[in-house]
Amino acid sequence: MTDKPICTYTMTTLESNGLEELCQSLRCLPSVGPKSATKMVYHLLQNDRVGAKRLALALLNAIETIKHCNYCYTLTQDEVCHICQDTTRDNSQLCIVESPSDMVALERTLIYKGRYFVLMGHINPIEGQGPNQIGFTPLLEKIKSHKDSIKEIILATNFTPEGEMTAHLLAESLKFTGIRMTRLARGIPIGSELEFVDLATISHALSDRQLRL
Numbered sequence: 001m002t003d004k005p006i007c008t009y010t011m012t013t014l015e016s017n018g019l020e021e022l023c024q025s026l027r028c029l030p031s032v033g034p035k036s037a038t039k040m041v042y043h044l045l046q047n048d049r050v051g052a053k054r055l056a057l058a059l060l061n062a063i064e065t066i067k068h069c070n071y072c073y074t075l076t077q078d079e080v081c082h083i084c085q086d087t088t089r090d091n092s093q094l095c096i097v098e099s100p101s102d103m104v105a106l107e108r109t110l111i112y113k114g115r116y117f118v119l120m121g122h123i124n125p126i127e128g129q130g131p132n133q134i135g136f137t138p139l140l141e142k143i144k145s146h147k148d149s150i151k152e153i154i155l156a157t158n159f160t161p162e163g164e165m166t167a168h169l170l171a172e173s174l175k176f177t178g179i180r181m182t183r184l185a186r187g188i189p190i191g192s193e194l195e196f197v198d199l200a201t202i203s204h205a206l207s208d209r210q211l212r213l
């Protein structure tokens with residue numbers, strides 16, 4: 001009789017800790033608050049334990065095998081991603097984008113044949129995202145080491161306030177290189193992200209890109 005409450009208490013505490021830990025872990029994802037984290041945890045444990053296990057294994061596998069491309073900084077399982085491995089690409093153009101999805105969006109237009117650099121984010125002082133939190137330093141190193149071959153830098157960050165801020169900072173920081181800098185044309189609606197813009201609009205924005213002073 002005396003053991004039961006202690007046992008029950010211990011079990012409850014352990015269970016709560018496990019659930020709490022899982023909820024807290026999910027909150028490392030952007031835009032996931034306590035409510036949605038709890039909802040996801042209940043869903044996975046109640047309705048889809050197979051999916052939950054698959055997710056856990058895929059995450060572990062990705063953490064161990066996926067790294068930054070040596071050239072463009074995107075995420076890849078190889079030392080150099082498949083786009084950078086393409087030796088037919090034009091080394092004189094370097095297009096800077098925020099995310100791998102933006103790179104894919106530009107690739108789908110079939111217009112751009114130059115090289116890329118993926119920042120893996122943007123500047124956002126409110127969320128504590130400064131140059132050190134994105135691929136700013138590797139970008140500067142890359143440009144310095146390829147200064148002679150790069151003839152144009154295309155600032156293709158998104159047309160959101162953060163993307164504009166990032167483009168501005170890049171333009172200021174890269175002025176010293178003397179390399180011609182262009183920005184995608186304004187056909188892309190203000191506030192929009194490249195990956196959600198239709199192909200024709202991106203194609204026009206690329207073709208009509210403007211010199212950035």
Ligand SMILES: [Zn+2]
Nearest residue numbers: 069072081084
């Ligand atoms: Zn790459």
